[in-house]
Amino acid sequence: MIKAKYTFLxxxxxxxxxxxxxxxxxxxxxxxxxxxxxxxxGSIDFGDxxxxxxxxxxxxxxxxxxxxxVQGNPNSSVTISFNPITLDNFNWVAQHGGTSGTITFxxxxxxxxxxxxxxxxxxVTSGGVYQLTDVGGIGKLYLWVGxxxxxxxxxxxxxxxxxxxxxxxx
Amino acid sequence: xxxxxxxxxYLFLIFYLIVNVTSSAQLIVSKLNDLAFGTVFKGYSxxxxxxxxxxxxxxxNTGNLQNVNILVQFVLPxxxxxxxxxxxxxxxxxxxxxxxxxxxTGRTNFNPYxxxxxxxxxxxxxxxxxxxxxxxxxxxxxxxxxxGTIIMNVERI
Numbered sequence: 001m002i003k004a005k006y007t008f009l010x011x012x013x014x015x016x017x018x019x020x021x022x023x024x025x026x027x028x029x030x031x032x033x034x035x036x037x038x039x040x041x042g043s044i045d046f047g048d049x050x051x052x053x054x055x056x057x058x059x060x061x062x063x064x065x066x067x068x069x070v071q072g073n074p075n076s077s078v079t080i081s082f083n084p085i086t087l088d089n090f091n092w093v094a095q096h097g098g099t100s101g102t103i104t105f106x107x108x109x110x111x112x113x114x115x116x117x118x119x120x121x122x123x124v125t126s127g128g129v130y131q132l133t134d135v136g137g138i139g140k141l142y143l144w145v146g147x148x149x150x151x152x153x154x155x156x157x158x159x160x161x162x163x164x165x166x167x168x169x170x
Numbered sequence: 171x172x173x174x175x176x177x178x179x180y181l182f183l184i185f186y187l188i189v190n191v192t193s194s195a196q197l198i199v200s201k202l203n204d205l206a207f208g209t210v211f212k213g214y215s216x217x218x219x220x221x222x223x224x225x226x227x228x229x230x231n232t233g234n235l236q237n238v239n240i241l242v243q244f245v246l247p248x249x250x251x252x253x254x255x256x257x258x259x260x261x262x263x264x265x266x267x268x269x270x271x272x273x274x275t276g277r278t279n280f281n282p283y284x285x286x287x288x289x290x291x292x293x294x295x296x297x298x299x300x301x302x303x304x305x306x307x308x309x310x311x312x313x314x315x316x317x318g319t320i321i322m323n324v325e326r327i
Contacts, residue, residue: 020235021325022199026226028318030207030216030250030257032307073313170209 033073034139036168042066044105044164046149055153062110062144063118070141070168074134080143081126082107082166087149089158101156107147107164114140143168196233197240199324203227205303213309220267220300221274228299228322236293241325242286247318250305254312257305265302272298287327 044065046058072078087103110121114133121144124130132139145166205226210216218224232238249256267277268286280286282301291297301320 020197021323022197022230023321023323024199024201024228025322026201026204026228026301026320028205028207028226028247028250028259028303028320030305030307030316031209031314032212032252032257032311032316033209033313035211035213 033076033170034071036070036072036078036170038166038168039069039071040066041069044145044147049149049151049155051155051157052151053153055151057148057150059108059148060146062108062121062146065144065146067116068143068145068166069116070132070143072132072139072168073170074132074137074139076132076139076170077129078132078141078168078170079127079129080109080124080166080168082109082145082164083126085162085164087160087162089156089160091161092158093156096158098158099156101152101158101160103149103151103155103160105147105149105162105164107145107166109166110144110146112142112144114142116142118144197235197324197326198229198231198233199322200229201227201322202229202298205301205320207305210305210307212307212311212313215304215306217304218265218302220265220277220279220302222302225265226301226320228301230297230299230324232291232293232295234293235291235326237290238293239327240288240291240297241327242288242297242299243323243325244282244301245319245321245323246282247320250316250318252312252314252316254314255316257307257311257316259303259305259318261301261303265304266300268297268299270295270297272296 044060046060049058084104084106087105089101093100109124111124112119112121114135130141132141203226205218206224207216207218246261247259250259261282263279263281266282267279269277
């Protein structure tokens with residue numbers, strides 16, 4: 001009788017022990033942010049430039065250049081980068097003939113924070129980090145681009161164009 | 171009931187066997203990696219494959235259990251949340267896999283929404299399980315860190 005009781009107890013307890021289970025949990029995370037968009041108004045047009053026997057520089061202020069409204073994640077930092085570019089008259093020469101030439105464009109970039117007007121501009125350096133300030137749930141930063149072109153002595157005539165790229169990234 | 175030497179012998183035997191069983195036949199279950207989508211943009215979708223280092227990774231080992239049948243079930247989140255908005259998350263067979271070795275090759279896909287059964291596993295068998303998923307982020311959703319939890323239940327059957 002005693003043996004039967006303990007056998008039952010043993011089987012009961014061991015069956016509980018054998019009914020094993022375990023669990024583990026993993027977290028799932030995603031950091032959702034607003035992608036960057038840039039709305040550009042205006043262009044950087046130096047107008048007519050006179051050919052001279054000596055090299056000289058023509059400048060255009062950022063205020064009268066192009067404006068770039070950067071929109072992104074509020075209060076996030078962005079890195080802004082840009083480089084000088086080379087303008088050329090290759091297309092113009094192909095259509096009208098003449099001598100091919102190039103001109104270097106040296107950009108000057110300013111920002112006015114969240115102000116869409118050119119007030120209290122701050123110099124933007126390539127590779128610098130800037131903040132998108134929260135304006136009604138949208139991170140904003142206004143960039144202004146002007147610059148200078150170096151006109152060579154006896155620069156070949158023509159219509160010089162090039163594409164200036166400014167990169168804004170998180 | 172009067173305690174005599176026979177009772178003590180049986181009690182000692184039961185105690186010894188249970189301790190022995192519980193200490194040597196443990197089913198080991200653990201999480202090795204969380205599922206992380208990283209930074210994702212509104213208006214886009216993002217997927218993590220089971221081969222991705224950011225996939226969730228689980229593990230269990232049969233210990234000294236011999237010829238054991240194991241049932242694995244997942245409690246999967248339907249949404250991630252930042253306590254303001256919800257973000258739909260879906261799991262799939264293609265993004266889920268298991269293997270007996272912690273290697274990118276030799277994996278078997280499975281449906282994480284269905285129980286996963288392993289029959290007659292030998293003792294000290296390791297099973298690795300990876301889970302990826304897909305999220306699609308609406309444009310009209312608040313920014314921030316969205317969270318959810320995957321629970322893996324492993325049961326001897």
